[in-house]
Amino acid sequence: GQNIDQPTEMTATEGAIVQINCTYQTSGFNGLFWYQQHAGEAPTFLSYNVLDGLEEKGRFSSFLSRSKGYSYLLLKELQMKDSASYLCAVTDSNYQLIWGAGTKLIIKP
Amino acid sequence: TAGITQAPTSQILAAGRSMTLRCTQDMRHNAMYWYRQDLGLGLRLIHYSNTAGTTGKGEVPDGYSVSRANTDDFPLTLASAVPSQTSVYFCASSDSPSNEQFFGPGTRLTVL
Numbered sequence: 001g002q003n004i005d006q007p008t009e010m011t012a013t014e015g016a017i018v019q020i021n022c023t024y025q026t027s028g029f030n031g032l033f034w035y036q037q038h039a040g041e042a043p044t045f046l047s048y049n050v051l052d053g054l055e056e057k058g059r060f061s062s063f064l065s066r067s068k069g070y071s072y073l074l075l076k077e078l079q080m081k082d083s084a085s086y087l088c089a090v091t092d093s094n095y096q097l098i099w100g101a102g103t104k105l106i107i108k109p
Numbered sequence: 110t111a112g113i114t115q116a117p118t119s120q121i122l123a124a125g126r127s128m129t130l131r132c133t134q135d136m137r138h139n140a141m142y143w144y145r146q147d148l149g150l151g152l153r154l155i156h157y158s159n160t161a162g163t164t165g166k167g168e169v170p171d172g173y174s175v176s177r178a179n180t181d182d183f184p185l186t187l188a189s190a191v192p193s194q195t196s197v198y199f200c201a202s203s204d205s206p207s208n209e210q211f212f213g214p215g216t217r218l219t220v221l
Contacts, residue, residue, distance in 0.1 A: 041214070044212070087152070101149060
């Protein structure tokens, strides 16, 4: 079966750095997405990785290792507005997105 | 630019009744999707359409039907609602199945 695992909840302090991990087992791989979802709102796109390595976009970075079936999202200089759920999703061999359940990130002052 | 819109925003529906959730995008995207999101389960794909005139079944299609008569609209119909269909429904679109998806604001449906 296809499976994506990420921690259910994480807590971090304003101004700090946090890493949210995602491991996946899917039938094929055609890319990995990270989305942000604030409570009561729709998911919004953060990043996309299809090759191994680190993609940096401002305070957010995403890393991929295809051989390990592993990705992480790194958030730097945390702000209160970063309190949200972070969703990991993998495009499988049929180009369908398989979604993780999401990681709820709580930022404390 | 509206992007992708959904209607209604929320709805309470009696079990056994039918309902159509509407979704419209103005980005001329080829692919469109319907998801449901339940606590602790993440997003689950109900149906999808890679291009106008075609549709496909996702992970949880039972009890739902869709049509894609044109590029912009992708309605989702519940023929006879059951309480287990209580959920938040998101419509999304993308330029192609391998590209990022853009989501509508969601419809919160309660079936009693």
